[in-house]
Amino acid sequence: MNILFAGTPEPSAKLLQSLVKNNNINMVGVITKPDIAQNRGKKIQQSQVSFAASEVNLPIYKPDNLNSIEFKQILLQLDFDFLIVAAYGKIIPDWMLESPKIMSINVHYSLLPKYRGASPIQSCLLNGDKKTGITFIKMSNKLDEGECIQKYEIEVHPDHNKITLEDELCNLAIENIYRLLCDITQKNFSLLKQDNNESSYCKKIDKKDSMINFTMSSGEIYNKFRAFYEWPGISFEHKGITIKIKEMYVIGDNNFNTNDNFFNFTNLGLIIKTIDKNIVITHLQFPNKNIITSKDAFNAYKEFFDV
DSSP states (O other): OEEEEEEOSHHHHHHHHHHHHOTTOEEEEEEOOOOEEETTTTEEEOOHHHHHHHHTTOOEEOOSOTTOHHHHHHHTTOOOSEEEEESOOSOOOHHHHTOSSSEEEEEESSSTTTTEESOHHHHHHHTTOSEEEEEEEEOOSSTTOSEEEEEEEEEOOTTOOHHHHHHHHHHHHHHHHHHHHHHHHTTOOOOBOOOGGGOOEEOOOOGGGGBOOTTSOHHHHHHHHHHTTTTTOEEEEETTEEEEEEEEEEESOTTOOSSSOSEEEOSSOEEEEOSSSEEEEEEEEOTTSOOEEHHHHHHHHHHHHOO
């Protein structure tokens, strides 16, 4: 079968690599976002999907505008059965959805109709969900509203963060996508309309979402730490300084501390009271400084944390 692939980040690149390795699949091309300038324009960075495609010499298309005449002429000359879209990052126009011989399919990392939108994994972790999964949908011109072809579910564990959960979901997609494509080719599948009354949407994560305060519960803080582990992380402000929490966990109730200090250094780490329990910070980072352990923070910043 012939496939045209569209995606941008690392999990999409892993999915692309798995499809390339399948001898029964012919990859006719890859669509990804244009290269971006990093470090004030000093270095041009390509997407992870672009990098993976270039390693195996696949044709790569990086259109600024999917509706441009030039791109449309190129794509309509390609012969492909499926368009596979995995976190591409742009809305696919109708003409492009109708271009494959068989179907345009989106790989979405949630159990739709829950968490339509840009941040389903982060939203799952922020809300402390116990389960999540992937949904293969027949794409429509509305955001993640296409008919469901198949869903696959996994448990969410307390130690999952954005990186580890995304990795499991990516592996779940890799394990099941080829069998799904074969079933569709053989017309051995059914479509299920999503219940819009059960839908929820998630927004794009912003850097300002990283701030926490200690009037939040320990669970809220820890879930935010898990959800934003890759980016933008979580931070708190003390004495006008923004401090990043790089590693942490939750312990006991808020009677764990034996004195009246808000911040307490112990052999466990830097302990901070919340409204219900304590969080223990084991690694932190001051602005423009390296990541340090709580022991190093005690040696260098003990007076700073005295309230």
